[in-house]
Amino acid sequence: MVKKLLNLSYSYPKTIIFLLVALTILVAPILPRLQFDISAQSLMVKSDPDWLSYQKSLLDFGSESAIIVVLSDDQLFSQDKLLLIKNALKKLKQLEFVKGSSSLFNVPNVKEVEGYIETKPFLLEFPQTEKQVNQLIDDALANAMVAGNLVSDDRHTMAINLFIDDTAHYPGRDSEMVGAIKQVLDPLKQELTTVYQMSAPYVREEISRQIQLDQQYILPAALIVLLVVLGISMGRLNCSVVPLTSATISIVMTLSFMAYMEIPVNVLTSIIPALLIIIGSTEDVHLMAEYHSGIRVGLSRDEAVQQLPVNQRLAILLAFITTFMGFLSITVNKLELLREFGWLVAFGLLINFLVTILFVPAYLRLFGGTGIGLTNRKNFFQVFANAVFSVVIRLKKTTLLIMLLIAGFFAWGSQYLQVNNNTLAYFAEDSEIRLRADQIHSSLAGMQTFSIILDSSIEGTFQKVRYLTEIEKIQQYIAEQGVFDKTMSFADFIKLTNQVMEGTSSPELPLDDEVVGVYMEFVQFEAVSSYVNSDYSSARILVRHNIGSSNELKQEFEEIRHFVEHDLRSSLKLVLTGESVLNNNAADAMAMGQIQSLILMIGVILFLVSLLFVDIRAGLIALVPNVFPVIVLFGVMGYFNIPLDSGTTMVAVIALGISVDDTIHFLSRYHFFTRGNYNVEDALRKTIHHEATPITTTSLALALGFSTLMLSSFQPVAYFGALSALVMVLAMFSTFVLTPVLLSFTQLVTVWDMLSLNLKADVLSNSQIFNGLKNFQIKRAILSGTIKHVSSGEVIIDQGLAGKEFYVLLEGSATATHRDPDGSTRTLAELKAGDLFGEVAQLSQRTRMARVTANEKTQLLEMKWESLRRLGRFHPRISMRLYRNLAKILSQRIAEFTDEKDSPHDELTGALTKPFLCELLSQEVKRSRHFSESISLMLLDIDIKPLHDELASDFNDAVVMDTTKLIHQIIQPTDVLARWEKCSFIMLLPKTTSSAAIKLAEKIKITIENAEITRQAKIEINAAVTEVLPADKSQDAIARLEKSLLESRENRKSFRITVA
Structure with missing residues (x-):
């Protein structure tokens, strides 16, 4: 593709x-048409079980999140400024997305008047005097539902909480809401010291x-x-x-x-x-x-572009797939x-x-x-x-x-490493939005919220003091921890009402359950609908905080759960929910x-x-x-x-x-x-x-x-x-x-190499070298070498040349031939697909003993011993099997070779045979010419006459064997001794001149004369020595030796050395 x-x-x-x-x-x-928008739901997990709890809490208690409008001024409670704020609030409530509000203008200031509970809003009427202002603020700060929520302790800041319908979120919704509120608040900025809005939609819009x-x-x-x-x-x-x-x-x-x-x-x-x-x-x-x-290597523009598919398609495809999958895995x-x-x-x-x-x-x-x-x-x-x-x-x-x-x-x-999913953390600490959040936290209470839902599924549960006491204990525990800013609940409202009615010095819960019911008869349910459901089976504690770390928040959630389930031992079902919980999840x-x-x-x-x-x-x-x-x-x-x-x-x-x-x-x-x-x-x-x-x-x-x-x-x-x-x-x-x-510790082969390697069935099944290997192992072994193609008539290896490679015929056929010393050529084998050849030269440290020529267009596997060793490092099982098969092949060839008449070694003396000497001489002549070195030949003729006629008929063989041993002791390791005729030998003397060869012949004479064998037989030795000339063929030098030896015999001297 x-x-x-x-x-x-x-x-x-x-x-x-x-x-x-x-x-x-x-x-x-x-x-x-591209739009920019951040959805609140996109930061949460909708498949989270707590998501359903959150949706249920919205139905039971309404939204816990609100748009907080912060207003601050030294003369905040003056009549003129309160009027401006009231008019602005009226406009805010008229906005289509605002479903309700909570402020001093509508939150009830619970009082006892002539034995009845009065729930008029704090700012139903504006204070006329400074004393009335102070009394108003004192009443507000004494109300747990108001202090830190709608009024600050410094008496100069108030908040208006706007509850919005954010269920139908769509791109641009946040911008619309934030823009509409800004338009209402802008005139106030000219009259008040501080005016701003803060909310989740505002954060997302920012x-x-x-x-x-x-x-x-x-x-x-x-x-x-x-x-x-x-x-x-x-x-x-x-x-x-x-x-x-x-x-x-x-x-x-x-x-x-x-x-x-x-x-x-x-x-x-x-x-x-x-x-x-x-x-x-x-x-x-x-x-x-x-x-x-x-x-750079000289290709034309077209040629350079044409090589791109060949050299790069595999790499860029695999690189793309891995990068593509890297991003896809995020899904x-x-x-x-x-x-x-x-x-x-x-x-x-x-x-x-x-x-x-x-x-x-x-x-x-x-x-x-x-x-x-x-x-x-x-x-x-x-x-x-x-x-x-x-x-x-x-x-x-x-x-x-x-x-x-x-x-x-x-x-x-x-x-x-810690985890965090707080959207405020998107902003730098010195950013305006973080400064606003910190200011709300210090003067009022943190803008972030979560809910603690307590549920019994039994109607009227939270009209009983026992369960209100449990709410109170949870709030007290949270306050003692000092982590969260503020908690508000139905219990707070009942305690405040009871304080007003009973005239106690501090808010307390009533002692009797009936009192709770009586109080609620004098109060509109909407005043507490954010904290208890309509049948009083479920209640909410609203918690405000400014914790920015999800990890820290998670730990605090666990502490609350532990307190309720283990310390409080409550029978009520506990659910922590809200945007903070969902963000934390x-x-x-x-x-x-x-x-x-x-x-x-x-x-x-x-x-x-x-x-x-x-x-x-x-x-x-x-x-x-x-x-x-x-x-x-x-x-x-x-x-x-x-x-x-x-x-x-x-x-x-x-x-x-x-x-x-x-x-x-x-x-x-x-x-x-x-x-x-x-x-x-x-x-x-x-x-x-x-x-x-x-x-x-x-x-x-x-x-x-x-x-x-x-x-x-x-x-x-x-x-x-x-x-x-x-x-x-x-x-x-x-x-x-x-x-x-x-x-450096491995070898690579690609699947494309494997698939593109088409082998005939007989190569896979009949080749001795691959015996016992599976198809993919055979291909791996083949790919560890080099595949070559040769044309018909092309010489693959040549007789007499050195080589470190061995070959397996993969396709086609070839003929192996041997050239004898007399110049004649004989066919050694007809090679077919699967056959192995060329392995003996390197193993025996000798030159090639045959020429192999392709009969047709042929495919070969060329392997060096180094590649076999590397294969052993990376794939020892395959290598072990190849070595075993190779040993078997060589054993068979040695056995066959030993049975042949032209064995390389003479059976009696162990010296080389005549044909192999001729082959070796031909190779040595080429080598000496290449390196400009001298090479000499010596022909020894041994005439044996026993001193006693009764000696056994095989006495001559024994003398020849002993003489061979003596000669082997004298000559150099590089010299080669071959049995030429029944009682004659030829010595091949590399890097030796004719004068040095004569001295060697004299040394052999002295050694034989002093040997034990001369006491039982009369031995006459004739020797001929010649130095191979640059223009000589191997047959020329041998012919000179034989002619010279013949002349020596005719002279009938006991020991004569002639130089041919």
């Missing part, structure tokens, strides 16, 4: 570019606004980084134009898709354009690097915000991948530079990477130990989703790489260098108190998916260089030289690109950028440190 698309781009470059540009222009008009502002800085910064890094590192302008163009097309199409599908941009999806620029450039860089590599998260982000980035990367493989070849064929000179000079990246490699490959064990210690140190730090879901995504991503990488290279060790090698940065990442986050939030939760799995891209390119290139290369270190060095520039360039571009996200005003996004940049640098480091060390 990828190869077809790359070839399509090459074949129709102008059409492809035109269609891509046209499609981009066609969809671009949809972009203005996030949306900041997102749009951030895009003004982040996108241009990412583009500039891409242009500068790629332009400088690769030295050409089009190195920046290509990824910039493909990224622009991808961004327009992705955002247009979002606009068409009415998917609003949120705090996470806002970084998709930057991610497409940053991540999408990696494959562009690798394709351009491959193109430039082709140009297993239960948090809607993260799921949506994962789907959209995965979609964008798919678009970018298709654009890249279509646009880059087309652009390079039309506009690719050809002015790159042929040079072997190394750039800085290559020099640095080679220097690192030289150190680590020399110190493998030390390197692995150091990396293990570093990983252990940061793994220990990961235990301090979402934090746990984020952490679990992180684990699930990581496991899924690790599994995908392990499976894909192991499948590709048909070896699980390859998958592990791809994982280790990329898991190492993730371990360091978690350690850094733990040691530096960086929380795992909606932004940073993605870093590990995304970084793993991106950084494995470099590892895959490294593995693919290493596999390419190991084919036919048995030197692992040499293959690794070539791989590093070739991949140093693209890997370093993409890593730096990614790191600096992610760094641009630090310009974001949102802390999670800034952390995401900084941590991702850190991981990219660490991944580059581990690619050049860990990956080469690990690869």
Whole structure:
């Protein structure tokens, strides 16, 4: 598929570019429909069981969250200002989304008047005097439902709580609500010192606004980084134009898709354009690097583009799949915000991948530079990477130990990692929104809330003092903890009412259940509807707080549960609910989703790489260098108190998916260089030289690109950028440190190699060398060597030449022939598919003993003993079987050879036979000529006459054997003794002149004369010596020796040496 698309781009470059540009222009008009919005539900887990509890609490008690309007002034309670506030409140209540309000203008000031309960609002009538103002504020601060909720202790701040209907949320809803309230409040800002609104919709609207502002800085910064890094590192302008163009097309199409599908941009999806620029450039860089590599070795522009599908399709496909799956794995998260982000980035990367493989070849064929000179000079990246490699490959064990210690140190730090899902944490501590939240916390009570629901499912439960006492105890426990700002409940209202009616000094619960019922007869139920349901079977304690840490909040929730279930031993059903609880549960879901995504991503990488290279060790090698940065990442986050939030939760799995891209390119290139290369270190060095520039360039571009996200005003996004940049640098480091060390222990074969290797059935089933191996093992063994093709009549190996290779015939046929000393040629064997040949020369340390010629177009497996040893390191079972089969084959051949008449050794003396001496002499003559060395021959004729006739007839054989032993003791290890006739020998004397040969003959004479055998027989020895001339053939020298020896015999002297 990828190869077809790359070839399509090459074949129709102008059409492809035109269609891509046209499609981009066609969809671009949809972009203005793109909306910016943050949904509250997107930050929660709707499948969470607590979500149903939350929905039920909304039906029973109404919303716990409200828009808080904060009003502050030294003369806040003057009549003029109260009138302005009242008129503004009237306008606020008229807004369609406001369903109710809580303020001093409508909250009842419970009083006893002539034995009746009076529940007039605090500001039903404005105070006329300062005394009345103070009394009003005193009454308000004495009311637990009002103090810290609607009035501050400093008496200069009041709050209006607006309850809204936020169930029908749609994009732009937050902006509408915030804008409408702002329009009402703006006139008050001219009269009061402080006027502002604060709420979840306001926070979300501020996030949306900041997102749009951030895009003004982040996108241009990412583009500039891409242009500068790629332009400088690769030295050409089009190195920046290509990824910039493909990224622009991808961004327009992705955002247009979002606009068409009415998917609003949120705090996470806002970084998709930057991610497409940053991540999408990696494959562009690798394709351009491959193109430039082709140009450097002298290819034309067309040839350089044509090699892209051949050399890069596998790497870019696998790299895309792993990166794609990295983002897709985020979709297993239960948090809607993260799921949506994962789907959209995965979609964008798919678009970018298709654009890249279509646009880059087309652009390079039309506009690719050809002015790159042929040079072997190394750039800085290559020099640095080679220097690192030289150190680590020399110190493998030390390197692995150091990396293990570093990983252990940061793994220990990961235990301090905490989770957080607080939207206020998106903003910096000195931001206006955080300052507002802190001010509300200090003057009133925290704007964040959760509910403690107590339920009995029995009508009238909370009209009984016993159960109201349980509510009171829970509130007292929370107050004693000093963590939360304020609690409010139905018990507070009853206590306040009882204080007014009974005139007690402090609020207390009545003693009798009937009193509670009586009190409620004088009060409208709407006054307490937020804290108890209509049949009094369920009650709510509303808790306000300013805790920003999900981890801290989770601990406090557990403390409350423990108190109620163990200390209080309540029979009531306890439910903690509210947005704080759901956000906290979402934090746990984020952490679990992180684990699930990581496991899924690790599994995908392990499976894909192991499948590709048909070896699980390859998958592990791809994982280790990329898991190492993730371990360091978690350690850094733990040691530096960086929380795992909606932004940073993605870093590990995304970084793993991106950084494995470099590892895959490294593995693919290493596999390419190991084919036919048995030197692992040499293959690794070539791989590093070739991949140093693209890997370093993409890593730096990614790191600096992610760094641009630090310009974001949102802390999670800034952390995401900084941590991702850190991981990219660490991944580059581990690619050049860990990956080469690990690869030095393995050999790679791809599934494409296996599938493309078509073998005949007889090769797989009938070949002796592959006996006992399964088909995939045979293919792996074959791929550890080199497959060669020879044409009909071509000589594969030649007699008399040295060779370290042995061969297996995979397809076709060949003939093995031997050339005898007399020049005649005889056929030794007809070789067919599956046959082994050429193995004896290396094992015996001798030259080739036969010529093998292809009879037809033939396919061969060439293997060196080094490749067999390497196979033993990486696949010992396959290697063991090959060695066993090889031993069996050699044993059979030795047995057959021993039975033949022309055995290499004489049966009686152990000296070489006449034919083998001739063959060896022919080879030695060639060698001596090549090295300009002397070589001599000596022919010894032994005439044996026993002194006693009664000696056995086999006496001559015994004398010949003893004489042979004596000669072997005298000659050098490099000299060769052969039995020529029944009682004659020829000695082959390498690196020996004729004068030295004469001295040797005299030494042999003296040795034989002094030997024991001369006492039982008369022995006459004649010798002929000749030095092989440069123009001689082996037969010429032997003929001279025989002629000279014949002349010596005719002279009948007891010992005569002639020089031929």
